[in-house]
Amino acid sequence: MRARLNFNAGHPERGLEDLDALLSIDTRSPKVLTLHAECLAASGKPQAADDFLSAAMDGAVDATKLKAKRAELREKHGAKGKKQKKSAG
Helix, strand or coil, rough: CHHHHHHHHHHHHHHHHHHHHHHHHHCCCCCCCCCCHHHHHHHHHHHHHHEEEEEEEECCCCCCCHHHHHHCCCCHHCCHHHCCCCCCC
């Protein structure tokens, strides 16, 4: 998938372009939805990624992979997509 190649090459914005086209065809593919969220987060939009996955889970028959990806992104970028500050000490 070209979107994954772009993401892995450090070009998440290009990946989003490809994924937008795929989402117009298949709005339920967990692989497409999770990669779309990864690209959003890597583009500096972790809150958009979180919101995107939350909305996608509402319409998913099996949201297991989507929930796992959201938890992963929240761990990496902080709760609700915001970077957590490390406490001093």
